Every structure is written in structure tokens, then in C-alpha cells.
Amino acid sequence: MFKNSLVICGVVLLSACSASPPDPMDFAGQFRDTFSTQIKGDGIKLFTYKAKLATVTDRPLPNDQPHEQRINRRKQDLQSYIIEQRNAEERLELWHQQVDLGLQKTIEMSGYCKASFVELSRYVEPDRAEVRGECNDGATEEDIQKFGR
Template structure:
């Protein structure tokens, strides 16, 4: 599959997802792996690290790699600045949607676990094309129920 077709396909998906007001988690069902790591300090400080990763990244990168043929040099992106700018914008739009999905995953996970009941302060964020990590501190301190539920081993 040529790179141009893949880019157009991804752009179409981005446009469709961007048109909706929220991102449906079901769209990534089976392709997303996430993990919430918690830590409660002795003074009650509640910290967490949320990590999300796309499971099909190896498959996607394999599909992008095609065998070398006589016309291989023509498969590189054009040196035309307008085409390079368009490609950059497509990649930025995809990254923005992925970042929103990571945020949504974090918020849903915190809601389900009730770890940060009063919200959180974001300490750091690292988002790349196939994985994301958000570290934070809960606004409330830990109570005894939190210490039992989120016990560290």
C-alpha cells in the first residue's frame, strides 16, 4: 500500500473522528492497552502514573514498510514544501486525537477506580505516536479506605 494511500486513509479517519464531539472509546477496543500505577506516600500524598499504548503499532509500521522496487525513490515524500506542510498537519492532527484519547482513558480510569475523587494536578505529560504517559497528584489526600484499596506490595 503506498504511503500516500495510508496518509489519505489516516486523514479520513482523523476527519471523521474530529467531526464527533467526543471520542468513542469503543473505536479503539482491542487496540489500546492502558495501566494506572498508584502510590500513596506516608503523609497521604496520592500520586499516579497513567500509561497507554496502541497494541497494533508493530503491525502498522510493518504495513508502512514495503519491499524495495525499481521505483522506490519515488515513494519518498515530495520535496514540495506545501506537500510537506500538509503531511505535517495530518500527523499533528493524528497526534492531537491520540492525546485526547489518552486523556479520556485517564479520566475514565480515575472515575472507575475513584482514585482521585476531587480531581488532580498534572505533573508531566509525554505523548508520542503510539504511546502516552500522564503523571499526576490527586487534589485530596488519602484516607484509610484509599490506603486499603490501593495498598502497595
């Protein structure tokens, strides 16, 4: 019994290790995110990270394209939508990973949380997400100048 459990745990661990991180190119041109910060008077650093999948209206069609090309683009968007619905569950898992990756990269690039953060709340829906958090480090004078209060 113990051997079987050990083998099962080994297989699970190997499969988890072999899972590759999401490829940001999976959401190229489809992803919009915002990062807002708030520093409280006592130096507590809070943030809100919002992400959403771009809709057809977020991806404007160039006006200089002929009418027929714009119609074809709309059809392609509809076909993409139908395919996405077929793969919704897999896509949602990838979306969760993309949100985590986007948040991680945004924190790194901004330099806002130098000592990681605590997640205060999170919701992830098929087309949008929001993560609110508090940095583990307090605000320095440089942080206040860079991010404001």
C-alpha cells in the first residue's frame, strides 16, 4: 500500500514539474491589464491588479481597410469566439496562469513590492480578473515619490 502511494505521489509530482508556464504569446493582442497603487499614511502599500481579455471593440479595426476586409475580420473574430467557447475550460486554466504571470511581471517591472506581497482578494472570470494585495514591505520615501500616496 505504501509503495503504491509513493508511486502515485511521484507521478503527480513529475507531472506538476513538467507543466510549463503559460506562454504570454497565447494571449498576444488579447490581454489588457492595469495596476493601481495606494500608499496609506502609515506606510502600508496596497495595490489592485486588473486584467481582461480584449473584446472585438477593444481591438479597433483600421478605418483605411476596405469594407470587405473589415467584414472578413469580423467573421474571423466570430470564428475565434466559437473556438474559444469549445476550449473554455482549458482556456480558463490558462487565463488563471496568465493573470498570475501578468501580476508577477507587473510587480517586478514596477518595483512596487520589494519583499513579495499578501493577496487580499482575487476573482477570476473567463474574461476578466482582479487581484488586490498588500506588500510585505513598508513604503520608503522613494516609493512615496514614485507612486504617491
